Amino acid sequence: MPESVDINVHHITRVEGHGNIVVKANDGTIKKVEWQVPEAPRFFEAMVRGRSFMDIQTIASRICGICSVTHSLAAIKAIESAMGIQVSEQTDRVRRLLQHSEQLESHSLHVGYLVAPDLLGVPSVVPLVSSHPDVVKTVIRIHRLGNEWMELIGGRMTHPVSIRPGGFGMLPTEDDLRGLRERLEGIVPDLKTLAEVVASLAGELPDFERETEYIALVNPPEYALYHGEIGSTDTNRTVPVDQFESVVNEYVSPQSTSKWTRWHRDSFAVGALARFNLNAEYLTPLAAETAKTLGLQKGCCNPYMNSVAQVVEAVQAVEDGIQLCDELLEAGIEPEKPQVEPRAGEGAGCVEAPRGILFHRYAFDENGLCTSANICIPTGQNHGNIQHDFEALVPQVLPSGQEETERLLKMLVRAYDPCISCSTHYLDVRFE
């Protein structure tokens, strides 16, 4: 029977716009399929203008609570590029160690608290505490370690305070690193359990594929997260980070108030699956084995598999974290006192945030005061791709009816975990 559906899911936030799913179809004819999102917050760029280069990281770390480490790192790299600052190998390693803590924390949070309820058919993680207590406790142990790791290196559980232009204001001790290394080794069995749980439920993920261009950092022979150039699955050519605007090509779409991005096609995707598709051969051994267990193969273009790629990357974060601890301990921690003299200049910084490639650009005058800023967040780069996924998915699933179509569209949005209301928190309550 031809289906008629009228889906109108509103993600309401009081402060910062919305992310709506709108689908209308009459007698099997699709009239409207839209992923509606507001313009990404540009307030930050105005806020940092006139501020000292020493203050930028503190402000950048507040853009998003979940990605505060990677916003800090992208900002610091851009500042250092603008001022021609070279950092020590030790600083480079400690920063990468810090970045891994956010990968582990964010991915375990996303898979455990947002995706698992979908796969187990419940509305949120809360009912899973009684129905699947072991799964929830495993996720919580992993997430908790990610947080404590972040606190140890970043100086605070969220919004890190240890990172400075030129180095660190506070470094972990060798005892800290030995303790962390032991805890990272200790979490491996939990990660294996999580991978087994996700593998047993992977059949619940929709079997939907759409040829997609994936974009991520590449830096052979490593699984690039911090260093490298911008790569695409559509070309072997890579682009230096300093030219990121020629990759993202922001443009205004008539059906969205948010800017979309495109490189070789009408849209592209960033995130864990993009990184996997560009860098899978450089995974650490257990992460590669986990990908095999989960049935994830290079070239996968099922967006729902982004969550599976996150499990692989959580393992990668821990394995590479152990390796970085070993390297730092072998070299011994040397005290650093970063002293930076400001100078005029402009520079871009790029890191892989949990949700995908993240760009910051700043210009400074001779006193080190910011004269311009531009940031390009992963969620903004994924919006166009979510719309194109919707357009391909809806005709396939429409015959399954309104409820199922809505469920699959919500799951798709969740797979990308868009950052659309990250800058505010607030309570919204009524008294009883």
Added chain:
Amino acid sequence: MGKTLVIGLGNPLMTDEGVGPLLVERLRERMGGAGDCDFVDMGTAGLRVLHTMPGYQRVIFIDCAFMDEPPGALRRFTPREVRSRKERFRMTLHGQDLMETLELARELGERPDEVILFGIEPESTEPGLELSPTLASRTEEYVAAILREFA
């Protein structure tokens, strides 16, 4: 009484959204090392709040809150006294609802014996690094009200 944790929540980039982090720093300065009490600015940490509570008997949250009160109003309440109006579509982990996090902590048996919330009705949550004049002029009053918990 056992150990108390005071958590300030919110974003200092969004005017009155930053009242929680600001007040927690004021309280830290005011209390110094007195009392068996820790202070933490959790910013927009979402579910990370879950990991800060174990080991404390009492947790006090300070947060910007839409409560249908006049701008600047401060209300003290417990989780049992309110219902969240945030939708539960769960599209994203960003903008996580504190009330749901507390529910999860309770289910896990990790919620402290006593949870107290101080909500402050915002005048503005637009981008900006300073509080609105209404809230800025009342910060001492808020600090005094919260300090009464330690009297």
